[in-house]
Amino acid sequence: MKGFVLAGFVGRLPMSMLGIGIVLLVTALTESYATAGAVAAMTNVSFAIAAPLSGRLVDRFGQSRVITPFAIVNGLALAGLMLAAGFDLPEWTLYATGLAVGATSLSLGSMVRARWSALHGGSAKMHTAFAFESVADEVIFVTGPALVTVLATAVNPYAGLVVALVAMLAGSLALAAQRRTQPPVQPVRHGGGSPILIPGIALLSCVYLGLGAVFGSVDLITVAFAEEHGVKGAAGFLLAAFAGGSMVSGLWFGSRTWKMSLRGRFVRALGVFVVGLLPIMFVSTAGFMALFLFLAGLAISPTLITGFSLTERMVPPSLLTEGMAWISTSIGFGVAIGAWAGGRLTESFGASNAYAFPLGCALLAAVVGVAGSSLLRIPGASSPAES
Template sequence: MARKRENENVSARTVFSPYARLFSVPGARAFSLAGWFARVPMATVGLGSVLLVAGETGSYALAGAIAGTLSLAFAVASPQWARLMDRIGQSPVLRWTALLYLVTGLAFVTVVVADGPRWAWFALAAVCGASGSNVGSVVRSRWAHALPDAEQRQTAFAFESVADEVVFVAAPPAVTVLAASVSPPAGFLTGLLLGVVGGLVLSRLEATAPPVERRVAGEPRPRVRVLTPGLVAIAVTYLAMGSVFGAIDVVVVGFAEAEGHPAAAGLALSTYAAGSLVAGLAYGVLRLPGTLVSRFLACALLFGLAAQALHLVDSLPVLVGVAFLAGLAIAPLLVAGMSLVESRVPRAALTEGLTWTSTGLTVGVTAGSALAGAAVDAWGAEGAFAVPALGAALAGLVGVAGWLVLRRPDAPVVAEVPAGRDGGLTT
């Protein structure tokens, strides 16, 4: 019996040894942990703002509009911050955005609690959302710089997808408990402060940041067109994928309430994220056949097919099982797309390239939430499961269209800009 347990332990160590090797890279533990805390707001600010505004006003319509403003502002601004990071370095931009995020977030909470004019709520929500940088892309670009081997980078990107899922499993219930048991602003502020601290710590870890290309006076600098057809294809696939995430949050909450067990929504959504976590761990250690493009296509089709099981949901136990099944297809598609971006975008613009894909997800989440809310009102919660199922099918179809584009290599460097002009990395 003891030998059997020893063999099982050895087998587990062998399976997960690629993850252990990641953290033998100098500085990897520090920047990965700091990045984990810095990304907490991505799972808490939207929900925290809903709980804050709804708690202060009782209006979920107003709360949803505020949360949408935060998300859309982040989607528009985060690629611009990423471009600046690629031009001047990650550390100064991380410091600026963390401090700006703190000030604007506190101002937003203050004006809501003080019942200030509604236009100020929206204005500060927009400025707060625009102050956030996409930390997931920052950390992934550090891994890409640190790891010379493509298989190691796949493992690192899988680990980061798992880190994302851990945030989405653990943070929303914590925010909800804080808002309910302490005060409506508590959940929002906790996520905000954790993100600011993580961002400031990450900004101090300059040794692991990707280097900035040095300019030589009088020499032209290449202008990099980041939004190539291939990157757009991946970002649009992620947009459809994001619509599933946004829709399923709303529909699951509505279905659990309709079934008389609203607390079960948290269990179902955590199971959805847990399925992605398990698949992400497995994808990171598997050595799959085929090219990056073919893997992306296969993962997009799998994502589209797995979510069709949502049409079968007619009870909470079925929902939990289907959620786990559908969740298994999330992380593989995220990792496949990020790996493709990393392989095609020049290092000088990698943070921006990775951020554009996350922007697609963010816009999709906002659209999916709005569509699902209307569907729940019109069709009932059970019928509204058609929205995330159709969104997933669309992601599969867009993935096929993207595959046709991605088979052709991109040519990102399109021009040379004189050194005396503002010829930064542009899209």
């Protein structure tokens, strides 16, 4: 296994730990869920805004030159947030440090995928590589929240974020040190415009905004569902089932050689996602909810794998990291919207009824993806399976 894979895995562990870690720390020290949620939201939104900008810096100057200063500043910002909470500093300091944490968090998943692209771009190995990365993401989202929760509740309120900080620094600096596998800096062509101006990337960003709303709302609504049914402690298990379905499908999807086009796989995965979410509105027990969330999760990895593969094919090499960062940004904004809307709908109509929101978001994403699929043509594709 290549060293950058392990470094990237460790470095992006915090992406599943920061949000819940901040909530657990701030609520433990301030006893304010409103403040904790607002700080976590500030972190997510600032990351979503800054990710394409940091991605552009990576494309211009190379990964190693950008990762190191960003990682150091990110570590200082996270330490500052913990100190601000611990010393009961004015509330604005929590928002300021939270904003800094998000703005300096790098999309390491995009950088790892860019390295795979530099090694195997245009070959059949890219499908397997992106499938592997999707599975790695799901492993992170299965284990990260549980790890930070145990550390924060059983060890110390700071422990989860401290581990996240150490993992970020260790993984990021290790990735930066591996210069041999980083994509070469390429001369900017096509007028140096942003990848979001490419019609296919704009379409994918809209689709992933909807899918991010699914992820954000399902997470929050499922916690409420577990509490409504007297099994709040099972919420983590239910969410792990959702991510576990994606992990299993990623292994299966990535191991196959496909003759169907990337576009075909993408739109079919969106349709399967909609169908998979239908039953969860009618489930009344935690056991069946775990089963149906697992089944719904089966469509996640194929959708992400094909979306990143399409991005890799449509974006010029000189803009590749920024192009992939736009996908991460869209998901991030969607997660923030989904969490907000899911909370409002759950309070007003109950958890089971609130599941109509992620279903509607998935349906809207599928409609947009299918209607605009003609924009997903890959320049210079030589075979149906490539287009």
